Amino acid sequence: MRGVSEREKHLPNFTLPELLRIMHEVKGIISLSAGEPDFSTPKPLLRYGASIIHKSTHYTPTQGLKELREAICKKLKRENKINASPENIVVTTGSQEAIFASLLTTTDPKSQVLIPNPGYLAYLPAIELSDGKPVSYKLEEKNNFQPNPDEIKKLANRKTKAIIINSPSNPTGQVYSRKLLEDIADIAREKNLYIFSDEAYEKLIYDDEKHLSIGSLNGMKNYVLSLYSFSKSYAMCGFRLGYIVVPKNLSEPIIESSHFLTISPPHVSQLMAVKALSLSDRHIKKMVRAYNKRRKYLVKKLNEMNLITREPKGAFYAFSNIKNVTKKKSYDFSQGLLKKARVAVVPGTEFGKYGEGYIRFSYATKLFLIKKALERIERYLR
Ligand SMILES: Cc1ncc(COP(=O)(O)O)c(C=O)c1O
Missing domain, CATH: 3.40.640.10 (Type I PLP-dependent aspartate aminotransferase-like (Major domain))
Structure with missing residues (x-):
């Protein structure tokens, strides 16, 4: 029989592709869901890449x-x-x-x-x-x-x-x-x-x-x-x-x-x-300094909002417990944030069933956008 393989059908349904679709279609959403740096590749590397592409x-x-x-x-x-x-x-x-x-x-x-x-x-x-x-x-x-x-x-x-x-x-x-x-x-x-x-x-x-x-x-x-x-x-x-x-x-x-x-x-x-x-570590250090500033701001604010967040020590994610602010499942809570507060985050269940009750914030996003997104979330929670 033609069709999709059982192997493929068996895979879990991820919400990230749907999230990306909505973010592209609906204007004005701030994304705190990125899994990649918001920085561009360091300029010397781009210049070098262009010079050797042939x-x-x-x-x-x-x-x-x-x-x-x-x-x-x-x-x-x-x-x-x-x-x-x-x-x-x-x-x-x-x-x-x-x-x-x-x-x-x-x-x-x-x-x-x-x-x-x-x-x-x-x-x-x-x-x-x-x-x-x-x-x-x-x-x-x-x-x-x-x-x-x-x-x-x-x-x-x-x-x-x-x-x-x-x-x-x-x-x-x-x-x-x-x-x-x-x-x-x-x-x-x-x-x-x-x-x-x-x-x-x-x-x-x-x-x-x-x-x-x-x-x-x-x-x-x-x-x-x-x-x-x-x-x-x-x-x-x-x-x-x-x-x-x-x-x-x-x-x-x-x-x-x-x-x-x-x-x-x-x-x-x-x-x-x-x-x-x-290259020297200059470019990496610059990014880490920016992430660090955002991390400190984000984690402090999230905890103030009762979205209890352990201080992350690496990468660019904060993983927050939502149980103090909602009885909703992670997926429904993040849908609410997306549709009502216009902030995209990733439900914890995307990372496995033990992620229920949590959402992931990414701080690979400019600080002014993080600030704006948190204001929206605060208003939504109120
Ligand atoms: C933990 C982890 N491993 C691996 C990857 C894959 O990264 P890449 O294929 O770009 O090297 C990612 C991407 O987000 C990641 O978060």
């Missing part, structure tokens, strides 16, 4: 340009304390492809993969589309949205192949401590599991927090696939570039999966990424 018309090796993999290795050593060789790097079309390629290479049909809930909304469909079984571990507000290692340990069984972790985290903005990462590392070793460590927001970090890569911990090299992105650090979402640091035995199989997913990552983006890694 050299970028061909595929590259699937694994990525050698000069880029060499530059990535230097960055990993300097910033993530990960010693990798260019053979262990696979450049991908965004870290989204990295998630897929990692799953396709390490899991079998019906393999279980543990995912954070609430967690980045692409994990669950990526596992289902690769015929695996997503199993949620809970991130609870009372634990500051940190995973509970005892729960992870209990959930890991014979069919479990991997644990996905994400710090700094989307949607909660929380950052995992060394102790927590060490506990998760112990579980992976004991139960012989892979860890996919999604570090897309590694550079967006506030206060005295430090980003720590689980792949840098002793003895973890063969267990961890570390996933990185140029999207958030360099505001290069549209250039679609990420990379994976893989255990030695996985390089060839991941390159194979990646080849049949995309043949190669975009050529011009790879040359721009080499340039990006040679």
Whole structure:
């Protein structure tokens, strides 16, 4: 029978596409829902990209340009304390492809993969589309949205192949401590599991927090696939570039999966990424300063409005508890905000069922718009 596959029909219904449609069709909505920087790619990178575009018309090796993999290795050593060789790097079309390629290479049909809930909304469909079984571990507000290692340990069984972790985290903005990462590392070793460590927001970090890569911990090299992105650090979402640091035995199989997913990552983006890694941190610091200012303002105001919000320490999201201000479900509350207050936010359930009772605010939006949006929300709540 012709028609849509059962696999596709089985995927959860996300509201984000509908949200994006309404935002384009209805004028005057302020969006606090963005999942990408509001900044443009730094000018030196754009200028460089324009100057080399004529050299970028061909595929590259699937694994990525050698000069880029060499530059990535230097960055990993300097910033993530990960010693990798260019053979262990696979450049991908965004870290989204990295998630897929990692799953396709390490899991079998019906393999279980543990995912954070609430967690980045692409994990669950990526596992289902690769015929695996997503199993949620809970991130609870009372634990500051940190995973509970005892729960992870209990959930890991014979069919479990991997644990996905994400710090700094989307949607909660929380950052995992060394102790927590060490506990998760112990579980992976004991139960012989892979860890996919999604570090897309590694550079967006506030206060005295430090980003720590689980792949840098002793003895973890063969267990961890570390996933990185140029999207958030360099505001290069549209250039679609990420990379994976893989255990030695996985390089060839991941390159194979990646080849049949995309043949190669975009050529011009790879040359721009080499340039990006040679720049000083000035551009990143400038963005982080702006995010930080917005973060402080947003979180203070939300708490004043009784939308209880733990202080996020990374990424550009605040995850707010709505239970003090409404009896509505997250979806209905965010629809009310959209239609009556004309402010777009993302219902917590978009990130899994344990996101019920929460909404996600993004502060990848100019401060004056955040202020205006919060005034509207305050009026709506009154
Ligand atoms: C946690 C997380 N991982 C991965 C991605 C994918 O990013 P990209 O494919 O642009 O690298 C996103 C995008 O929002 C994200 O929030």
